[in-house]
Amino acid sequence: MSIRLQNIAKHFGTSRALEPVNLDIRDGELIGLLGPSGSGKTTLLRIIAGLEAADREPAGRILFGDRDVTNLHVRDRRIGFVFQHYALFRHMTVFDNVAFGLTVMPRKSRPTSGEIRARVHRLLEMVKLEQLANRYPAQLSGGQQQRVSLARALALRPEVLLLDEPFGALDAKVRQELRRWLRHLHDELNFTSVFVTHDQEEALELSDRVVVMSNGRIEQIDTPDTLYRAPTNRFVFEFLGDVNHLEGSVRDGVLTCGDARLAVDLADGAEELLLRPHEVELREAATPNAHMPVTVTAISPVGAEVRVELEADWLGEPWLATVRHADYERLGLTRGMRLFAVPRRWHRFPDELSTTKPKELESA
Amino acid sequence: MQRIGDAPRVRRLLVFLALAFSALFLLLPLVAIFAQAFTQGVGVFWANVSNEYTVAAIGLTLFIALLTIPVCLVFGVALAWLVTRFNFPGRRILQTLIDIPFAVSPVVAGLIYLLLYGRTGWLGSWLDGYDIQLMFAWPGILMVTIFVTCPFVARELIPLMQAQGSREEEAAVTLGAPGWTVFRRVTLPNIRWALLYGVILTNARAVGEFGAVSVVSGAIRGQTNTLPLHLEQLYQDYNTVGAFASASLLAFIALLTLVAKASLEWRAARREVHA
Numbered sequence: 332m333s334i335r336l337q338n339i340a341k342h343f344g345t346s347r348a349l350e351p352v353n354l355d356i357r358d359g360e361l362i363g364l365l366g367p368s369g370s371g372k373t374t375l376l377r378i379i380a381g382l383e384a385a386d387r388e389p390a391g392r393i394l395f396g397d398r399d400v401t402n403l404h405v406r407d408r409r410i411g412f413v414f415q416h417y418a419l420f421r422h423m424t425v426f427d428n429v430a431f432g433l434t435v436m437p438r439k440s441r442p443t444s445g446e447i448r449a450r451v452h453r454l455l456e457m458v459k460l461e462q463l464a465n466r467y468p469a470q471l472s473g474g475q476q477q478r479v480s481l482a483r484a485l486a487l488r489p490e491v492l493l494l495d496e497p498f499g500a501l502d503a504k505v506r507q508e509l510r511r512w513l514r515h516l517h518d519e520l521n522f523t524s525v526f527v528t529h530d531q532e533e534a535l536e537l538s539d540r541v542v543v544m545s546n547g548r549i550e551q552i553d554t555p556d557t558l559y560r561a562p563t564n565r566f567v568f569e570f571l572g573d574v575n576h577l578e579g580s581v582r583d584g585v586l587t588c589g590d591a592r593l594a595v596d597l598a599d600g601a602e603e604l605l606l607r608p609h610e611v612e613l614r615e616a617a618t619p620n621a622h623m624p625v626t627v628t629a630i631s632p633v634g635a636e637v638r639v640e641l642e643a644d645w646l647g648e649p650w651l652a653t654v655r656h657a658d659y660e661r662l663g664l665t666r667g668m669r670l671f672a673v674p675r676r677w678h679r680f681p682d683e684l685s686t687t688k689p690k691e692l693e694s695a
Numbered sequence: 696m697q698r699i700g701d702a703p704r705v706r707r708l709l710v711f712l713a714l715a716f717s718a719l720f721l722l723l724p725l726v727a728i729f730a731q732a733f734t735q736g737v738g739v740f741w742a743n744v745s746n747e748y749t750v751a752a753i754g755l756t757l758f759i760a761l762l763t764i765p766v767c768l769v770f771g772v773a774l775a776w777l778v779t780r781f782n783f784p785g786r787r788i789l790q791t792l793i794d795i796p797f798a799v800s801p802v803v804a805g806l807i808y809l810l811l812y813g814r815t816g817w818l819g820s821w822l823d824g825y826d827i828q829l830m831f832a833w834p835g836i837l838m839v840t841i842f843v844t845c846p847f848v849a850r851e852l853i854p855l856m857q858a859q860g861s862r863e864e865e866a867a868v869t870l871g872a873p874g875w876t877v878f879r880r881v882t883l884p885n886i887r888w889a890l891l892y893g894v895i896l897t898n899a900r901a902v903g904e905f906g907a908v909s910v911v912s913g914a915i916r917g918q919t920n921t922l923p924l925h926l927e928q929l930y931q932d933y934n935t936v937g938a939f940a941s942a943s944l945l946a947f948i949a950l951l952t953l954v955a956k957a958s959l960e961w962r963a964a965r966r967e968v969h970a
Contacts, residue, residue, distance in 0.1 A: 380869060382868075405868050405869055406871045406873070409871075410869060411869070412865075412866065414866060416862065418862035418863050419863075420863055420881055421885065422884040422885060431867065431870055431872070431880075432870035432872075435867075435871060435873070435876050435880070436871065483866075483870070484869075484870075487870065487871065
């Protein structure tokens with residue numbers, strides 16, 4: 332079922348949690364709401380669910396398909412909601428938790444107890460927890476609890492599934508597994524899902540499209556691929572991954588920063604360039620276009636790449652570079668080694684320089 | 696290496712002090728009450744307990760407690776619900792107001808009620824026009840008893856409900872449960888032990904209340920005398936055995952309360968181990 336938000340805003344008292352927001356979610360999409368804490372992503376999710384009411388002024392609308400649900404109570408919106416800390420009914424067994432939604436249906440439409448039992452067992456089978464049907468939530472691990480809460484939310488076969496930081500409280504490995512499993516479930520059962528996360532990796536890996544938010548505003552809505560390669564503004568760029576800063580002044584096509592020099596194709600004046608860690612190449616000698624001496628201060632081989640921390644007199648904050656294991660061995664990287672950094676490419680968001688970093692601009 | 700508090704001499708001294716204090720100030724008086732009540736044998740004890748006025752006092756005391764508990768229960772749950780689940784202007788003030796009955800001396804509470812609802816009081820004189828008398832009758836006793844006991848249930852529930860949060864209730868609502876079902880199947884099971892505990896405390900206080908009741912009851916033997924008031928009268932009449940017989944009844948109710956409380960705590964602890 333498609334979800335359409337029109338002009339949805341929210342104030343808590345006098346503080347604004349959401350600026351008027353518009354969002355179109357297509358039927359069957361898996362959407363990630365990504366942003367730092369306080370960006371309004373959870374508020375937006377709770378408004379979609381009906382757990383929070385949007386401001387009356389300006390009047391916004393929420394549509395599920397053709398159905399206007401703006402003034403519909405949560406219990407009539409027929410959504411599945413998965414809470415960050417599971418919110419399982421602690422005095423009920425796993426079975427009773429999953430069956431809850433079915434047992435509270437009005438007597439007329441309620442399935443028989445036999446049907447309920449069959450359906451709950453099917454759901455528990457789906458989340459691979461049939462063995463634990465008679466356990467209490469406190470006897471389960473975090474990952475198991477989250478699977479129970481998913482089964483509970485899916486028991487009423489909702490067409491919209493909303494998840495509030497569903498994997499936030501789990502350890503890295505379980506998280507990875509549950510992510511893959513949710514993706515699989517989503518494709519199989521074909522509901523529309525919206526999930527909230529502050530983890531950019533999770534958002535990029537799981538979503539069809541990502542909604543990046545900050546300060547109650549939507550900054551960008553795009554596919555993970557587009558988002559990463561073509562961020563519309565500096566916030567999105569910085570939030571989606573590690574960033575190295577290079578500040579200096581350009582003169583005659585050369586950016587100078589202390590004893591570092593980089594040939595750039597820019598007009599004269601103060602500039603700030605941004606680089607991703609994988610866009611920094613390490614070499615034993617400077618190139619004609621780039622003379623940027625650095626010292627290796629830390630090396631950590633993490634997964635497929637080696638993360639190298641770099642420092643230099645001309646750098647305010649240390650840089651981070653990721654190099655392939657092959658290059659790491661070829662260069663024979665050790666701590667304290669002196670090398671040259673060569674940017675493969677860089678990014679700049681000149682319009683926002685003045686708004687995001689006013690202080691540096693004054694001193695520059 | 697020694698852990699903190701492991702010094703044997705200090706530990707023994709502290710244990711001794713705690714035990715001596717408990718025996719001297721708590722256990723001995725309790726034993727003394729029963730001993731005094733039975734000094735002239737079981738027959739005299741029974742004669743005093745089955746005395747017409749004593750029986751009436753017991754009846755009135757239980758009657759008041761029986762009416763007080765449901766009122767405090769409903770009031771306490773509603774108040775705790777309101778304070779922990781909603782945000783509204785005046786929420787903090789309300790939380791402070793709950794404590795007034797604890798802060799105010801019961802005698803003062805009784806006097807205030809007398810002033811308001813007595814025959815010459817502001818509301819009392821108006822009610823008197825309709826021939827309704829609240830003070831010096833059981834309704835007055837009930838009113839002040841409710842006043843002094845109303846914080847117990849709410850005070851037990853508020854911290855618990857605050858700690859539990861409203862996520863489970865929200866989950867129930869997203870699953871389509873109507874409000875009453877949410878309360879009955881999610882909220883109530885989570886607070887039941889605290890609720891029972893609150894009721895036990897309410898009962899103990901309702902049965903034992905002296906100060907506030909003594910001001911508004913008028914202490915008419917056989918009519919508006921509760922057990923604590925009756926006890927006081929017997930003592931003033933130099934009927935020591937009678938006084939202690941009544942006292943032993945009150946002590947017995949107190950002991951029952953303690954046993955009920957202990958078993959509840961034991962069950963709650965056992966549940967935690969199992970859960």
